[in-house]
Amino acid sequence: MRIGEMVRRTGVSERLLRYYEEQGLLSPTRLPSGYRVYGETDVDTVRRVRILLAAGLPTATIAQVLPCVRDDGPILAPVCPDLVATLRRERERIARAIEDLRSSQGLLDAVIAAGPQDTAPAVLQPASPH
Template identity: 60%
Template sequence: MRIGELSRRTGVSIRSLRYYEEQNLLHPMRLPSGYRVYGDTDVVRVQRIQALLEAGLNTQRIEMILPCLTQHGDGIGLSCADLYADLIAEREGLLSRMATLRASVKALDAVIAASPAT
């Protein structure tokens, strides 16, 4: 399939797909004309990239993780033990940032509650 079809099947813009290629996350075959050609496995790969981006990972981290993802019955698992600790640390960082944001919301709530309604 060509890039437009991959875009339609994944809901990801063509621009993003090209960016994923630049970041070494996608590796399409090239026709002699230069057109990119993708397979069905690229649909799954793009879906995984999207899920990891939504989880807050950057493209450098995703590049390291993608080769280690494997499908297990009801979900995706990590087959590279050395990356497990990295993901735990990433999760802890997210939780820390969430705690900071919650504290900020609480402080804003206090200011709003103490302010006269306009």
């Protein structure tokens, strides 16, 4: 199938499909004219990529993970022995990021609490020309 059909089937834009190819996540065949041709397995690959992106994995990690996962119903299951350790490291990275965001949120809450307690939404006034 050509890229337009791939967009329709996956809901992913042409730009993202090209990006996935640049990142080594997809490898469509090329016609002599240069047009990309995708197969049914590419539709499945895009679905896996979207799941792994939604899970917070960067594309570089996804490129390593893709060959080591299989569909197990609606979820992906690891099939390579080292993959679980890689996924645990990624989970720890995400957990640290969440803690950092919670800390930032707490600091921002403290700044907000120290401010005036009016309930009207803040409206920024344009800077005066003087």
